[in-house]
Amino acid sequence: MNTQRRAVVLGATGGIGSAVALELATDHELWLVGRDEDRLRDCAARIVGSHLWRLDLESDDVSLVPSELGEVDVLILAAGWWRPGRVTELSPADLRQSFAVNAIGPVQLLTALLPRFRAPYARVIALSSTAVHASPRERAAYVAAKVALESLLQAVHEEEGSRGTQITIVRPGRVSTAMHAAVRRAERADDRPPVLEPADFAAVVRTLIELPSAVHVPEVVVRPALVVDSLEGVRS
Template sequence: MQRRTHRALVTGASGGIGAAIAEALAPHYTLLLAGRPSERLAEVATRWGATTVPLDLGDTDQITAAVAGLTELDLLVHNAGVAYPGRVGESTVAQWRETFEVNVTGPVALTLALLPALRAARGQVVFINSGAGLNVSPGLSSYSASKFALKAFADSLRIDEPLLRVTSIHPGRVDTTMQRDLVAYEGGEYDPTQFLAPQTVAQVVAQVAATPPDGHTHQVVIRPRGPVR
């Protein structure tokens, strides 16, 4: 078995896209899976020989301490996120606050805490964004706004940190619990064949991570086959 010498930290790996990313990266990286402690996260970590890092992206005060022991990091994948389906008039300030804390402020705080380790490794940062971070759809007001902000942060990081390679990945709708909730809000019938598989997005992450060092992928847009959604 090949010895894994590179380190990757993935957020939101307890299920869905994050768990698929852990599986895709496991053959090549020593994995750190960051998130709130849960049985699901522990199961994913055990399955792929990963280490869990207790982390709450909504509590920025404890993020620096949670990753203080990392001196080098080759890959940081920001996957964790929340969404509250609803049009502007249906949303609440509390929902907007939580959405931005988890989807924007948390990733910013984690990136800042890990900048020395990423610089030391000349590492990569991958943001799992969304099609909603490029085009706004009805019923995704706070989520879309947070994803636009996350893209702007990724673009700024790419410009300001020339030692790093920074990529935003914008999937269309993916077969996850979040999408089931959104379809239920829309009053539609859920058909998983109309959505991307989490493993498809994970393979895109693995391909970006495997880009030779003379290449820098800035942005990837991937949609389900068929009508663009």
């Protein structure tokens, strides 16, 4: 009988999602979830035995779980969509897309998989952002959706915790991904703040899912370490 743990990674084609998938590949049967089938196949080519689940959070029925997916031990919610702009510049379509990808879709996937979570304690790791506690100026669509995600996940944890559902919200700071590069272009800043590599963030996820089942960590903030510059001292 196959006793290998099973992990579902939403956003598996992104920088963080793919790094987490690679981290978990050593001891998990992986289901890679994303919208772009070609990128999913590229990701799967690096992970022997992984399964593909093409899912568009904006248009597909998230409740239609593949029949061959068995019990789930780990769910990673790493999908993300970001677009800069003042509130007056955002269209209704922009807001709908942000909430669909950053909040509503991930929570719908979680609720669809709840009956498949393996007892006694399945782990859910959901990516939010340190931006939820910073100014939403010119990034309101993203920040508002992440705030909604956190509220919905907190409610699910309180409502379903007796089933053994452990949900951890992780707020990463700057991580070297395509999304971060887009953010930096929008900021038009000349400084070079320290960033985490996706593999570093994946190591944090590994630590969280390996915690004893009696331990619940509701939220975690992950930032790059301080950098020591011999001429300028310590900078963050």
